[in-house]
Amino acid sequence: MEKNIALLPGDGIGPEVMKEAVKVLDAAAKKFKFKINYKKADVGGCAIDNHGTALPDSTLEVCEKSDAILFGSVGGPKWESLPPAEQPERAALLPLRKHFALYCNLRPARVFKSLAAASPLKPEIVKDGFDILCVRELTGGIYFGEPKGREGEGSQEKAYDTLVYSRFEIDRIARKAFEAARIRRGIVTSVDKANVLFSMVLWREVVMEVAKEYPDVTLNHIYVDNATMQLVKDPHQFDVLLCGNMFGDIISDECAMITGSMGLLASASLNEDNFGLYEPAGGTAPDIAGKGIANPIAQILSAAMMLKYSLDQVEAADAIVQAVSSVLDRGIYTADLTGDAASAVGTAEMGDAIAALL
């Protein structure tokens, strides 16, 4: 097998952690006998600086010619004064999602046993750990709904957005959630606001219909406001959380934070053909960029998700996850994971340790 990967390291710690992901991918390629060709391209803040736009056509072209996109992270203080809608993250990610129809966002959030103490939640609450998969619809809902705009004048001036979902859109993302639950703990919790929103009434209806085809999976419904409460009270109750675009944005971030280990969380955004964009959950961490101390694990696990979902290298993907687990079990930690900075390893050492176990 020979595959082409678009590498979009982005800003801040992006390039540093990307280097380690490539190191680990290369080790996996050697071991499992496949070949990856990398093509690097600018995205985010550095693309604004070099090309005047967060997502240059040349970058899109590189992505189009690839089998998957490995994305770092984008943004930083340098571009913070741009209007919100032109911020690097937003201006890079939203068009990429739309262009490649990446409707299915998978964001696993789990507490690694040895790291449960890092969670902001009390030890009693995380003692049994938790392992949640957020399945977020990513190309519909209020992010992309039409019409949206502004009209009127003076104090009567109005601005509006449309939250719209079709049966088709809900059906296909619901299936992804049920498929995932089937090979996990068998519970889908659908997050909605069906007591207030028309779109969410349809959401619930369609999810219930899809559920009929998965009698082996338990379906629960939860209102989004209650979901934010239950997540801090008892995250253990959840297996797969199924959400629309905006609720998924909110809920998946809360899930990530309560693990206490944002530096370990990967995500995948897939289209119908399993083409995907893979990125860490965390940001560019400008305060530590260039210091060689950032945690590369989220980027490395994003690469593992890429092997699994887009490149059909499930064995290699599992081996990487296994290697990461072993390294953590041995107490090899980057600074973000340990209170004891003196014993922490750097970005490259962490990459080496993981690659060495392959």
Added chain:
Amino acid sequence: MEKNIALLPGDGIGPEVMKEAVKVLDAAAKKFKFKINYKKADVGGCAIDNHGTALPDSTLEVCEKSDAILFGSVGGPKWESLPPAEQPERAALLPLRKHFALYCNLRPARVFKSLAAASPLKPEIVKDGFDILCVRELTGGIYFGEPKGREGEGSQEKAYDTLVYSRFEIDRIARKAFEAARIRRGIVTSVDKANVLFSMVLWREVVMEVAKEYPDVTLNHIYVDNATMQLVKDPHQFDVLLCGNMFGDIISDECAMITGSMGLLASASLNEDNFGLYEPAGGTAPDIAGKGIANPIAQILSAAMMLKYSLDQVEAADAIVQAVSSVLDRGIYTADLTGDAASAVGTAEMGDAIAALL
């Protein structure tokens, strides 16, 4: 002063805790020399049972003839099989808010020092306590925006809602937040999603304009997804959180839960004339209804908010808050507040203890 109050106890523990609120109000009335006339009316599940609707016209009429509404809580297993949009809570609260134009929802969420251990967050995070006031817009946004509906057929069938805000609506709720911050710690954090939503771009614009009139107050902006994370990571950073209707629904519930003491949290929903509906943050707790062990403090503090905001009895309101604090400081706890059930007091005893201190 003589005032008329509509008492809407509702379902579950509603009637029990309402009784204690009336007890405390009567004690305060005696001490501070004013008179309250109460008029009781059905709302929620019991109203569905007795009148076929969660908000009967007769109840609305009682409210219209009153100076404020003291609301208990509504809903329970008996009505759970109703469609989401007909659930007692939704079918009572939304029309009440709209009918009386209660656009300003105030939800204080604070960790009481002696009860910090009840928070689901780690002791290190809550050690300095926190004290957040959520100011939520309550009669606009996607809850009430037009058009909303359903159209099309088969897999192309769509359902939609409109998130719309006018300058006028944003301006008036923003002012409430800045006024509140002025007599608190002087920080307003406005929660939006201005990087994606048109309505939230206008939201941010108007909030920034209003801020110019409050140079003594610091204004920060936070994206709603990040807000859910920061709340569990470091709630101490927030003073006043200013939110639209839907984000406020989500964020204020998360705020309530991280205090760990939902049984202590009150809320006020006000209109332009300071007519208001006052209710506890928690629900009907059907599992303990009728047992005489429910915590009446949230209902009592809701009554105190009513005295302050709608009845102009600030002194009496402060005295009630003070009495509640003293009772808690003395270690007088209902079952929800203590691990040691044997030492817990009942609903009526708690009401007595608070009334006795007035």
